[in-house]
Amino acid sequence: MDSPASPPAPTATTTAGTLRDEAQEALRALTGRADAAFHEGQFEAISALVEQRRRVLVVQRTGWGKSAVYFLAALLQRRRGAGPALIISPLIALMRDQVAAARRAGVRAEAISSANPTQWADIEQALDDDELDVLLVSPERLVNPRFRADQLPRLIERCGLLVIDEAHCISDWGHDFRPDYRRLRDLVGELGDQVPVLATTATANSRVVADVAEQLDAQSEGAAPVLTLRGSLTRDSLRLGCLTLPDDRARLEYLVRHLDQLPGSGIIYTLTVSAAEDLADLLDRPDRRVRAYTGRTDAEERAELEQALKDNEVKALAATSALGMGFDKPDLGFVVHLGAPSSPVAYYQQVGRAGRATDTADVLLLPGREDRAIWEYFATASMPSQADADAVLAELGTASGPVSTPALEARVDVKRSALELLVKVLAVEGALQAVRGGWISTGEPWTYDAPRYENVARARREEQQAMLDYERLQPGDPQQCRMLFLARQLDDDTASPCGRCDVCTAPWYPGPDAASAPAGTDSPATGAEPVPGADSSQEAVARLLDRVGVPVDPRKQWPQGLDRLGLTAESGAALRGNIPPGERLEEGRALARMSDLGWAVPLRELLHVDEQGHRVDAPLTPAIAQRVVEVLADWDWDRRPAAVLGIGSTTRPRLVRELAAGIARLGKMQDLGDLPLASDAAPLFGARNSAFRVAALWDRFVITPELTEQLSALEGAPILLVDDEIDTRWTMTLAGRLLRRAGSGPVLPLSLALVS
Known part of the structure; x- marks a missing residue:
């Protein structure tokens, strides 16, 4: 590896005066400027770490020089015989910049991340040979079973300094909270009082500062409290x-x-x-x-x-x-x-x-x-629920061995993104453990902390209102300033x-x-x-x-775990692997994605929900109706559809029927009505991941003799299958499969909005 040599260690015991001189010299080497001087608070933090081995929280604006504090403290610690510094850094981009800055200062630094797996063995050997001053890792690496088993114990034993960068991520109240960061409290406790700890952030209010300081606080009696150094956060530039x-x-x-x-x-x-x-x-x-x-x-x-x-x-x-x-x-x-x-x-x-x-x-x-x-979407998507947590714990509590996240998704009705967050939270709180092969239950008692999540949700709503207040500041108001x-x-x-x-x-x-x-x-x-x-x-x-339409790719494979939910094909065969080509949809169209610029706003206004969370069945607007016509006119299909069929809906039946009937009338196509719902069909609000969505939809629609006769009369001509929105694509996939098996020609899905 191409790491610079570490500067020679002083031979004499330092005093406060000589430590400042030594740190000043190192700062000038770091910056390449002979006139470099410490900002207010920088040397105070270095001194507290190197001489007093304290736990320090630095809250300073971006550009103040927080990285200089931890690189210089790491360097000075190494000169005094301490082990390498371990820096917890949340982003690969940040690690790259930090490694480059450290090397410029003569600090031998490397990073272990998902971006450089081919270098891990060399880095681990350098650690074993004591050739590194600084190792940067992500908080997620602390969960990795191999790293936790092979590397972390040796790092804890030899660690000369622990640095937690972007420390607001530790706190539930931080704007960028990450569950893996909460694991650092246990790591701090394992290090003992003799290893200094530095936490840094540029974005922490008083509540976050207090929360982070509490998690850094030493547990032993008589240990010095956390030293918090806060500076002005305003930026004159x-x-x-x-x-x-x-x-x-x-x-x-x-x-x-x-x-x-x-x-x-x-x-x-x-x-x-x-x-x-x-x-x-x-x-x-x-x-x-x-x-x-x-x-x-x-x-x-x-x-x-x-x-x-x-x-x-x-x-x-x-x-x-x-x-x-x-x-x-x-x-x-x-x-x-x-x-x-x-x-x-x-x-x-x-x-x-x-x-x-x-x-x-x-x-x-x-x-x-x-x-x-x-x-609102991101706020609700990131908040774990008690029902989801109970389902995960119950499933892993009866599992015979480790269960991977994809396999767990087939056993509990939680979306993959939410599931990944949830298992991290449960692992941090001691209920689960990551091992080779997946997750296992620890058997430790766990209680859902509803008041904490309610408080966090309330804080998020207050932050949203504050952002709206910022937007509404009026120019010329002498009492205000952005x-x-x-x-x-x-x-x-x-x-x-x-x-x-x-x-x-x-x-x-x-x-x-x-x-x-x-x-x-x-x-x-x-x-x-x-x-x-x-x-x-x-x-x-x-x-x-004014782009016309968004392509909607058809589902081509069944999700994992349908056999565990008791689903099989009509022949009794397992539903796994590829969906047979003759049972698939064709490529479809949506007017726009709900995340698109431009059309997302009128679509959200049409497809909104009321205060009780119920979907509003509003009439089709003239602008969106015209947009439907444009999408159909631009659709480059191999053979023009001969008929239109609406998806049976329990939440927006009027909108779907109006949409399908209007297309049939304007396009001079046969209106087949709506695909009939089973007598026990109810609104679909529960099923969220693919396997459970398929299970919820499996018997939702029925093919009546009348519809079978209509499909036969079309003699294999394509049909449009119409709905208000497409989210998981499984509703269209299963409805289309039923139609193909009943003798229809190609089925082309069309919706107003593509949700994801």
């Missing part, structure tokens, strides 16, 4: 603003027209993956690169995109929160949000990427009408009005009617001509928003 526009079309046109006026390179955050990908397609052009960076971007491409942004080879990355904590580009010129995060603290964390080493950086929020619906508002959300009582935001002064950004500046212009130029040769903003946005 940031110029904040918020511009509310009427709809997605206006927001996108604004970005097309004014992106080049934003300084340098930056990040445009979106709330969904599809929005990031669509935005990148819209804004990218040969002379101004814009790329998408999301959870779907693979690790190698992420590294390339991060470097391209650092090197100013792209104007912007259109990104989800996947590009967040720890990304380090000190001269990042701007951050724009197309849609607001769900809390001011999360917003502060993302805008803090900008302006770390520049005098000014522009930060603009463009909120959307759909923001609250997206917040930076001051964010600082108060973080309980920073040192803040004062910034004098730069659009509340303290006039809006610094061009208004929605301002023309774009010519290429190469750095400042707004109201009335300037558009860039020569470039499409108008309206034309570019129209091409994106």
Whole structure:
């Protein structure tokens, strides 16, 4: 491995004075500047760790130099004969930057993550040979059975310093809570009082600070309490603003027209993956690169995109929160949000990427009408329920051996994403344990902490309201300031009005009617001509928003575990592997995804639920009806459908019937009515994962003699199968299978919305 040699250790015992001198010299080596000096609080943290071996929580704004504290403390500890530092870091991108920074300082550092499995053996050998000063791992690695069994005991035995970066992730109250981080409390307890512990974050209010400090607190009598060092969290370089526009079309046109006026390179955050990908397609052009960076971007491409942004080879990355904590580009010129995060603290964390080493950086929020619906979706998706937890514990409590997450999904009715979160929570709380082959029950008693989850849910709602309050701050109000508002959300009582935001002064950004500046212009130029040769903003946005339809791929395989639920084919054969080609759907269409820009808003308004959680059966709007016509006209099918059949619905029967009848009438197709429901069919709200969804749908529909006769009369012609929305695709899959087995021709599914 290409690691630098460790600096020589001093021969004499240090005093406070010589420790500062030694730390100062190391700081200058780290920064490459002979005049480098500590910021207020940096040496205090280093001294507490190296000399007093205390537990320290540092809450300082992004760019203050938290990484310098832990690299220097690790280096000084090594010089005094201590073992390597273990740094818990939440993101692969953050690890890459931290390893590079450590090596520049002469600190021998490596990372173990999912991005470098081929290097693990070499890194482990370097640890055994005492050739590493710092090892970075993710919190998820602490759950890995092999790492926990083979590496963690030796690291605990030799650890000279434990660092928990982005420590707000420990806390339920943190904006980016991660269950695996809560395991660190046990790790801290195993280290004993003689190993110093440092936790760092830039985004923690008083409740999070108290929670993290409690989890770091030493258990032994007489141990020093956690030292908390908090600084001002305001950023003088940031110029904040918020511009509310009427709809997605206006927001996108604004970005097309004014992106080049934003300084340098930056990040445009979106709330969904599809929005990031669509935005990148819209804004990218040969002379101004814009790329998408999301959870779907693979690790190698992420590294390339991060470097391209650092090197100013792209104007912007259109990104989800996947590009967040720890990304380090000190001269990042701007951050724009197309849609607001769900809390001011999360917003502060993302805008803090900008302006770390520049005098000014522009930060603009463009909120959307759909923001609250997206917040609610993610908030409810991440909250485990007692029923789900009880089901998982009951299943694993009777299992004869380890059960993998995919196998467990076939046994309990919980979606994969929610199940992965739930088993982590249960493991952290001692009820489950990860072993080779999957999960086992520990047999330890466990109680669902309903009050805690209720309190967390209430806190999330309060954060959402605070974000709406931030958006509604009025320019010119002498009692308000955007930076001051964010600082108060973080309980920073040192803040004062910034004098730069659009509340303290006039809006610094061009208004929605301002023309774009010519290429190469750095400042707004109201009335300037558009860039020569470039499409108008309206034309570019129209091409994106007026795309006709979204393809819906057919299900081709049965989910695992149907035999455990008592399901078999009509012949008695097992339902596993491929669905026979003659029983599959054709490729279908939806008007739009519910996460898309543009059409998602009117679709959400049509397909909304009331306060009791019941789906509202609203009439089809003229705009959406016209959109259906456009989708059908653009559909490049091999053979035109001859008939239309609605999916029998218990929640929106009027909407589905109106949709199917309208298509039949306008397209001059035969209206077959609705696929009949079984007499005991009820609304489907329970089944959530694929296996249980199939089980719930298996006997839901019936083929009547009349329908069989109608299908026969069509002589194999294709039919449209119509529903209000497609989520798991199993409703359409099983309904289509019944129709094909009853003698229909190809079945083409059509829905208003694609939910996932």
